[in-house]
Amino acid sequence: QKEVEQNSGPLSVPEGAIASLNCTYSDRGSQSFFWYRQYSGKSPELIMSIYSNGDKEDGRFTAQLNKASQYVSLLIRDSQPSDSATYLCAVISGGYQKVTFGTGTKLQVIP
Amino acid sequence: EAGVAQSPRYKIIEKRQSVAFWCNPISGHATLYWYQQILGQGPKLLIQFQNNGVVDDSQLPKDRFSAERLKGVDSTLKIQPAKLEDSAVYLCASSPNQNTGELFFGEGSRLTVL
Numbered sequence: 001q002k003e004v005e006q007n008s009g010p011l012s013v014p015e016g017a018i019a020s021l022n023c024t025y026s027d028r029g030s031q032s033f034f035w036y037r038q039y040s041g042k043s044p045e046l047i048m049s050i051y052s053n054g055d056k057e058d059g060r061f062t063a064q065l066n067k068a069s070q071y072v073s074l075l076i077r078d079s080q081p082s083d084s085a086t087y088l089c090a091v092i093s094g095g096y097q098k099v100t101f102g103t104g105t106k107l108q109v110i111p
Numbered sequence: 112e113a114g115v116a117q118s119p120r121y122k123i124i125e126k127r128q129s130v131a132f133w134c135n136p137i138s139g140h141a142t143l144y145w146y147q148q149i150l151g152q153g154p155k156l157l158i159q160f161q162n163n164g165v166v167d168d169s170q171l172p173k174d175r176f177s178a179e180r181l182k183g184v185d186s187t188l189k190i191q192p193a194k195l196e197d198s199a200v201y202l203c204a205s206s207p208n209q210n211t212g213e214l215f216f217g218e219g220s221r222l223t224v225l
Contacts, residue, residue: 004153036214043216043218044202044214049213090212091212092212096167099156103152
């Protein structure tokens with residue numbers, strides 16, 4: 001079982017719709033969760049972090065965490081073509097606080 | 112504030128040759144990471160430094176890869192000898208400490224092994 005799993009996509013949504021990206025993780029002791037955005041040919045950049053169960057909103061982005069289900073999600077409201085990118089889920093786990101990334105979900109927002 | 116600097120940006124070598132990548136983290140960042148990202152995959156952690164000590168190198172192919180962080184600042188990642196499957200982008204990232212997953216990435220070094 002992979003430590004962090006994501007559907008590779010591509011996930012296609014029309015402009016203005018809500019995009020929903022999902023991630024599951026295997027280490028039940030993980031405490032910190034992150035979403036990174038990676039444009040084609042560029043490096044990842046942090047867009048959201050979440051540490052406790054529930055929702056965390058930042059502009060058009062909402063991160064959701066359910067530790068009991070070992071599940072993290074990212075919702076993007078009013079999706080824009082500029083949101084087209086690969087979204088990487090990252091989890092801190094282990095005694096040395098290793099940051100492990102999923103394979104990423106490619107999002108395409110269709111104008 | 113200057114970001115994470117990496118060089119070279121691109122490198123093409125033949126298999127069995129050697130290559131070295133350099134990274135200068137954000138000033139004051141104690142934790143430095145080297146990730147390997149193969150096309151279409153997520154970044155894979157190769158090695159994590161806390162100051163100049165190695166915290167995790169469990170996925171570093173130690174028969175061919177080596178890394179060091181001199182004086183807790185700059186770092187180099189070396190591959191010798193390179194294999195075709197080493198073709199990837201090598202990403203360096205830094206963070207203020209190892210208890211945060213808020214990583215700041217450099218632009219990466221793209222390696223092509225022929």
